[in-house]
Amino acid sequence: MPQTVSPLARPFPAIPPIAGVTLRVARAGYKDWGRCDLTYVELAQGTSVAGVFTRNVCCSSEVELGRTNLAQGQARALVVNAGNSNAFTGYRGREAVEAIMDQVAAHLDCAREQVFVSSTGVIGVPLPKDKAKTGVSAALTEQPCSWEDAANTIGTTDTFAKGVAARAVVGGKPVTLGAIIKGSGMIAPDMATMLGFIFTDCAVEPAFLQDVLSAANRDTFSCITVDSDTSTSDTVLAFATGKAGNVPLTGFDSAGADAFAAALHDVCRQLAHLVVRDGEGARKFISVYVTGASSDHSARKVGLAIANSPLVKTAIAGEDANWGRVVMAVGKAGEPADRDTLSIGFGGTWCARNGLPVAGYDEGPVSAHLKGQEITIDVDLGIGNGRATVWTCDLTHGYISINADYRS
Amino acid sequence: MPQTVSPLARPFPAIPPIAGVTLRVARAGYKDWGRCDLTYVELAQGTSVAGVFTRNVCCSSEVELGRTNLAQGQARALVVNAGNSNAFTGYRGREAVEAIMDQVAAHLDCAREQVFVSSTGVIGVPLPKDKAKTGVSAALTEQPCSWEDAANTIGTTDTFAKGVAARAVVGGKPVTLGAIIKGSGMIAPDMATMLGFIFTDCAVEPAFLQDVLSAANRDTFSCITVDSDTSTSDTVLAFATGKAGNVPLTGFDSAGADAFAAALHDVCRQLAHLVVRDGEGARKFISVYVTGASSDHSARKVGLAIANSPLVKTAIAGEDANWGRVVMAVGKAGEPADRDTLSIGFGGTWCARNGLPVAGYDEGPVSAHLKGQEITIDVDLGIGNGRATVWTCDLTHGYISINADYRS
Secondary structure, three states: OOOOOOOOOOOOOOOOOOOOEEEEEEOOOOOOOOOOOEEEEEEEEEEEEEEEEOOOOOOOHHHHHHHHHHOOOEEEEEEEEEEEOOOOOHHHHHHHHHHHHHHHHHHHOOOHHHEEEEEEEEOOOOOOHHHHHHHHHHHHHOOOOOHHHHHHHOOOOOOOOEEEEEEEEEOOEEEEEEEEEEOOOOOOOOOOOOEEEEEEOOOEOHHHHHHHHHHHHHHOHHHEOOOOOOOOOOEEEEEEOOOOOOOOEOOOOOOOHHHHHHHHHHHHHHHHHHHHHOOOOOOOEEEEEEEEEOOHHHHHHHHHHHHOOHHHHHHHHOOOOOHHHHHHHHHHOOOOOOHHHOEEEEOOEEEEEOOEEOOOOOOHHHHHHHOOOEEEEEEEOOOOOEEEEEEEEOOOHHHHHHHOOOOO | OOOOOOOOOOOOOOOOOOOOEEEEEEOOOOOOOOOOOEEEEEEEEEEEEEEEEOOOOOOOHHHHHHHHHHOOOEEEEEEEEEEEOOOOOHHHHHHHHHHHHHHHHHHHOOOHHHEEEEEEEEOOOOOOHHHHHHHHHHHHHOOOOOHHHHHHHOOOOOOOOEEEEEEEEEOOEEEEEEEEEEOOOOOOOOOOOOEEEEEEOOOEOHHHHHHHHHHHHHHOHHHEOOOOOOOOOOEEEEEEOOOOOOOOEOOOOOOOHHHHHHHHHHHHHHHHHHHHHOOOOOOOEEEEEEEEEOOHHHHHHHHHHHHOOHHHHHHHHOOOOOHHHHHHHHHHOOOOOOHHHOEEEEOOEEEEEOOEEOOOOOOHHHHHHHOOOEEEEEEEOOOOOEEEEEEEEOOOHHHHHHHOOOOO
C-alpha cells in the first residue's frame, strides 16, 4: 500500500467465512517490498468456476490458460501473484504459470486445469519460477488468513483493501457471497477491472454461473473506467463451492436463481465502484447517467466517451461546471445524437436543455455540488429510450505523479 | 498567451506577403483580456477555398455554415473570433455568425457565402453580436498587420504564435504558401486540429484544392493527438488567390500540381507538429512509428491507441522506458496484432522483439534517449506491410494545471 489512502476509500466490510473456501498468504518476494505477495485459495471438491477476461490482444499466459481451464468448469485452487504481471514474457512466462499449476495440482491431487493463476504488476518480466515455487510451498502450509489479509496481498498500487459481502436465500437455504478485488489504474471497460475474485457457498452449475457473471459484468465492470487503458491481465473469476446445500442452480428457472443473480450483480457493482474509488489520484467519484439514447449500447458508448475525456475529468477535478466539455465528449462519441435535443446537467440541475443554455441558469447549486466527493453528470440525448450508467473518477495531479514514476 | 511558453516552441518563421491576402486584427473584447481577439483576412476576388472540419456531432454554427459555404468554392474574407467558440449556442449563435457574414459581405459587396467565420474558446455562450460588430467595424479600417500578429490574435491557450511558410514552382511560376494555426488542447484526430488557415497565391481550382487538402489532412492533422478530445470547432481552411499567375491547377495532370501538393502537404505536417509542440503541458514531442501492420489504416489506429494512452504518455513524461505500457496500448487498439511477432523500441533501440524482451537488453541508450525532448517510439507488428506515423506529446502536471482551472 505505497500511496496515501484514497479519500474515496471505503472501510473493509465484515465478510463471513464461506464453507469450502480457505485463504492463505505468503511471501514469494517478487519485489523487494517486505510484504506478502502470494495469495493461495483452496476450494472444496466440486467447486464450479466461471470467468470474464480482458479483451486485450496482448493478454498474459495467465489469461490464456485461465480461459482454457474454464472449459472443464471446476476449480480446486486459485493462486494470485502480486508485483509481476508476467504479461509479454513468451514461453518462459507460460512455463512459470504451468509450474505453479503443477505444484498445486500435485499437492491437492487434482487435474492441473482446476488450478487458476492470476498475476498483476509490471509487464515484460517473466515470473521467476524459483520465487513462485518458494512462495507456493510456504502458502500451502500457512495458517488460514482473513479476507482482509488476502485483499491486501493481491494489491499492488492499491491504496486500500477492497472487499464486498452479500447474502441471499436460494431454495430456502441462506447463501453467502464474499469477494475481493484489486485495481487502481490501467482500467477501462471491455473487461474493465483488474483482478477480482468472488466466492460463494451457493451450489451453481458452471454454465449458469458463467451466464450470471457475464450478465453482471456487462453493467458493472464494463461500465467503469479510470484512464481508458485496458490491462493485459484483467480477470474476474467466480467460484461456487456448493456447500450451502441448496439444489444446484442450473438456469433462471431454478428456485432462487433470481435471488442469487441479484446478489452476484450487486457484488460486482460494489466491486467495480471500489476500483473507481481507488482510481489513481482520484478525489471524486463520478456517476454518468445517460438517457434518451438510440439504444442501451449507444448510451454506454456515450457515457464512456464522457467518462474517458481528459477535459471532462480535469474540469471535475477543478470543480468547474464546464458543461461545454460534456457537449464535446457527447459529440465525439460517434453515436447518434442531435445537438438540438441534447440536455446536460450536474447533480440534478440542468445547465442546458434541448441544445440551449437554460434561461436564467444559476450556476450556484452546480458549483456547490461539484465541491463534493460524489458527482453526478446527467445527459439526455432526447432521441430514444436507451440508457446506461457509467462510473469514473476525476483526473488529477495525483494520477500524473503515480504514473510518471511507477517503475523507478 | 497566458501560460509559460512551451519548451517545445519553435520561433515564428519569416512568412513573405502573399498577393491577394491582407491581414488585420482588432479588439472585439470577447473576454476582458486587453488584447486583439478578432482577425480579419481580406482575399482578392477569384480566391478559391477548400476546407476540412471536425467530425464532432455537436459542431458549431461556424462549422455548419463553413461546410455549406464551401459548395460555391470562392472566398473573399475570413473572420476569426478568439475567446468564445460559439458552440452549443443554438439559433442565437447562428444569428451571430450570420450577422458577421452580412456585415463583411456588405463592406466587400460580395455574396455572404464568400465570408468564412471561425470561433474558438469557451463552449455554450452565444457570441455577443454587439462585440462582434464593433470588432469587425474596427478591423475593416485597421492598418494591415503582420503574419505573427494574426497568429497571436487567433490564439487562446496557445503559448506561442505558430506559422509556416513554403515555396514551390508551379508551371514555371514561383508560388508562396503562408499559414497560421492555433490549438493546444481538445485535440484529437478525425479532423484533428483546431483552427488552421493556409494562404497561397497559387492559382488552383476549388475542387482540386479540396482534393489536395483532404489528402494532406489524412496524414497530418488526422495523425496528431494531444488528449484524445475532439473539438466542436476544428477547422482547416485553404485559400488560393491565384495572383501568382500560373495556369490554374485543375488536377494532378496539371503542370506543377505535384509540386504544389507536396508544398501544401509539408505545410500541413509542420502546422500539425506545431500544435503538438504547444500541447497543453507538453515537455516532450513524441513520434510513434508503426510498421508491419495489416494495413495503413490499421497502423494509424494502433499508433493513435499508443499516442492516446495516458499510461504511455505519463511514462514518457517520467522518462521511464516502460515498454510494457506500449504492449498494453497495442493490445487494446482492437486491430490485428500477434503478441509473438510484436517488437517495441525507443529511439532506435529495440526493447522487445517478436514477443520477447531482447536478450541482454541494455536500458542505457533508451534511458538516455528518453531524457531528450524529441522521443521516438517504434512498433513493428510483424504481420503485414501497413505503416503510419502519429505524433503526440507527453502527459504532465502542466496538463492538469491548465485544464482543472481553465474557465475560472
